[in-house]
Amino acid sequence: MVVSRDVNVGQTVAASLSAPTLFTIANDLTQMQVIANIDQADIGLVEQAKSVKFSVDAFPGKDFDGKIQEMRLNPVNVQNVVTYNVVINVNNPQQTLKPGMTANLTITIDERNNVLKVPNSALRFRPQNANNQGNAGGGGNAGGGSGSTGGQGRRRAQGQQGDNAQGGDDSNFAPASAPVLPGQTRIVWVLGQDGNPQPRRIKVGLSDGAATEVVEGNLNEGDMVITGQTVSGSSSTSTQTRPPGFGNAPRGGGLGGGRR
Numbered sequence: 001m002v003v004s005r006d007v008n009v010g011q012t013v014a015a016s017l018s019a020p021t022l023f024t025i026a027n028d029l030t031q032m033q034v035i036a037n038i039d040q041a042d043i044g045l046v047e048q049a050k051s052v053k054f055s056v057d058a059f060p061g062k063d064f065d066g067k068i069q070e071m072r073l074n075p076v077n078v079q080n081v082v083t084y085n086v087v088i089n090v091n092n093p094q095q096t097l098k099p100g101m102t103a104n105l106t107i108t109i110d111e112r113n114n115v116l117k118v119p120n121s122a123l124r125f126r127p128q129n130a131n132n133q134g135n136a137g138g139g140g141n142a143g144g145g146s147g148s149t150g151g152q153g154r155r156r157a158q159g160q161q162g163d164n165a166q167g168g169d170d171s172n173f174a175p176a177s178a179p180v181l182p183g184q185t186r187i188v189w190v191l192g193q194d195g196n197p198q199p200r201r202i203k204v205g206l207s208d209g210a211a212t213e214v215v216e217g218n219l220n221e222g223d224m225v226i227t228g229q230t231v232s233g234s235s236s237t238s239t240q241t242r243p244p245g246f247g248n249a250p251r252g253g254g255l256g257g258g259r260r
Helices: 120-124 152-167 235-241
Strands: 002-005 023-025 031-039 051-056 064-078 081-091 103-108 117-119 185-191 197-207 211-217
Touching: 031 064, 031 103, 117 120, 120 185, 120 211
Parallel strands: none
Antiparallel strands: 002 023, 031 081, 051 064, 051 103, 064 081, 117 211, 185 197, 197 211
């Protein structure tokens, strides 16, 4: 099948050092390839891929299956973004896929079914006064939602010693600020019956960046894990420390005193 024609009838073609292209011919449109641009941060995981699915804009809601044939070693550098070309073979018996279409790929590295999982925000959460568990959770909002947390830098500075104490002599124990990796022992905080956060020690497994598998630990399905904490400051303290004349702070004497 002729895909494109670059010459017309009667046109003079001059071949000097290279042969000119007359036609672009497709050998078999029932067997096609997808040239995927994989980022350098993910190219190591593609070698472990179990399945490839992709979709095209021409057929929304329909997924096509593919199989990785080869990974080309030539890097492609576009505006300091390095990608690698991965060739994926696709069966196209009905010739629904056309040459030049843009494909959105989903490469499955591994999967787990019917497992307990927690959001990654719960693995990164640490109460403001975690070193004093008796008073932990005095001003925290528990639940599935995340909230803005005051004193972020201070909690991370204080958290290293407390996490090591929770982990004991476990060499795989990771603090809340560490990246999530399979086999780590982490601490999550759940809402206890008294309304205060309680630490639970778990071992994590596979992660997709948003949620992580729980391999073992004293965490059960339905437990209310804490993902954020909202700390409200005193309004009187903020008013006193605000410079005069800014915001709602009262102005001093001088011009305009009569108008007040």
